[in-house]
Amino acid sequence: MTFSEDKPVMIEFRDVHKYYGDYHALRGIDGTIKAGEFFSLLGPSGCGKTTLLRTIAGFEGISSGVIMIDDRNMAGVPANVRPTNMVFQSYAIFPHMSVAENVGFGLRRDPRTKAEKAAAVEEMLAMVGLTGYGDRAAHELSGGQRQRVALARALILKPKVLLLDEPLSALDKKMREHMQVELIKLQRQVGITFILVTHDQEEALVMSDRIAVMFEGGIAQLADPETLYRRPNSKQVAEFIGTMNFVPATILSEVGGKVEIEAKGLGKVTLDETQSPPPRGEEPVVGLRPETLTLLFPGQTTSERKVDGLIDEVIYFGDMTYYDVYLGGTDVEVRLSMRNVPGRPILDVGTRVEVAWSPEALVLFR
Amino acid sequence: MAQSQSSEAKTGYMLVAPPLLYAVLLLAAPLATVLIYSVLTGENGAVSLPMTTENFTTVWTGRVYQAIMARSLYVSMLVTLTTVLLAYPIAYFVSFHVRPERKALWLFLITIPFWTSYIIRVALWRTILGYNGIIDSTLIGLGVTSEPLNILSYGVVSIIITLAHAYAPFAVLPIFVSLEKVDRALLEAGQDLGESRWTTFLRVTLPLSMPGVIAAVLIVFIPTVGDYVTPELIGGGKVPMIANMIEIEMLKKRDQAMGSAIAVTAMSIVAIVSILFVLLNKRFIGGTK
């Protein structure tokens, strides 16, 4: 489905555990990262993203399990000889060196001549948009520039894997969005595997080919952004990535992967296997994203299913309007974009409306 | 704004006035006296006009003076080198390998030598290093040697041991402070970029701790050049340094003008060396935030 599928494996985790004393920081990590992939580790603060990244870099040993990079077991391989380079969260720019010296730091043992190395540094600076900054002192740089230096310093060594620990979190919103685009472009240009740690789900969705969502030291789901968004495999993942309505449901029958349910306020629906991830022994609910729902205005028809509702609350955002709609026994949030429907009035609280929904948009959690 | 600033300045001057007076009386006045004496003619414990540069000519050209000056510099440089080389690993260990909550305790322990007076410590070193002293009797007892080494008789070595011990805490502290300021992520960055722990130390930690090292060098070098007690008691007067020579001129020969000229010369040498180091330090500080 995505471009990642036919790529060779770059990193493989096999049942990786990490303890800090008694604290179980990584609890059985399994999975693969493909060559040339833009991969993200996404999860709330403290879930072990940095720890996992540092075990790849070799700064942190693992308590059990195997980490393979490019078909080589990394057990006992120190950080300075691993084929990885890191962009640190604090950027870790050497304060006693100029920009050019920082970028050229890793070239000491490179057999090339001084002039060739200087040219390589210049080329790298040009790539990250810092042409002419070589002689600047490190402390004269802004946050965004420091980050570019950190990127250039790591990429000049042509690592197999570039590790980025929340590289954008220190930047302001505008700069962050700009750097997201730059990073994507840069990754396409160099073709190196990027592993990005972030707690920002939007950032992960925008930038990544695939994402591992982590909770409490484990990977909850590893998938491409679309699957993650449309087919989260648990309530926890669904809630962490965007917003989801949860509607209580009863399971009526289950035949060959197809599950027939009765969802409160929506009625009977049959779901296919992609819509019903493995059961976890919870109370069954169906999830549906607010933007998959729409309100029918007078005279409008739909090929989707519809249900009567009553508007409970209205929140107006300008480009979007959020409605809370009561559907006989349950409340759902509906998000309407104003973009495609100019001139449409904002509905008032208490208005009776028809809500159109599509069975394909549902996911069953149980 | 301007008014409040000037009234603030007034308060500031009032606040610094007492210590300023104290500094003028106890530092500037004696210093001025020494400067003036150094260009007068001295005899029988008194100075008189006319002004002359003869004292300086004698100090700068006299063989004995040159030799003692050179030895003072040489000994205090050796002391400084030894002290800083010993202090660096201690500071490094406390900064990098002691758990944060234990660091204060370690620094406290390092100051223990200060709990006894300098003179007593010097006297103790005599007992330790001297003929049939603790080292000699231990080594003979263990059968390592049969003759007493009498380390005390190697004047310079025993002076270095004594002074290095005395000044080590002064050297440990500034180095420790500069090491504490080294961002630990930089060390990981160094290794990430292909350097081993050792080469990361050489390329990152050491240069970043240079301001502390240079501060330590100055703190040890400046007072040891003019140290009087140790060469007197440990060197047995056999290895006189500048301070001992000043004493001889001032108190034994009762020529205060010559003594002052030597003192001024010594101060100038220390000042020049210090300025060189401060300039060197600027290079490193210039690179840091």
Ligand SMILES: Nc1ncnc2c1ncn2[C@@H]1O[C@H](COP(=O)(O)OP(=O)(O)O)[C@@H](O)[C@H]1O
């Ligand atoms: N060196 C360490 N010693 C003890 N606990 C640690 C250490 N590093 C991280 N942890 C703990 O491991 C957990 C995961 O940390 P981390 O990987 O930094 O999380 P994240 O990057 O996802 O925010 C946290 O609870 C943290 O307190």
Ligand SMILES: [Mg+2]
């Ligand atoms: Mg983190």
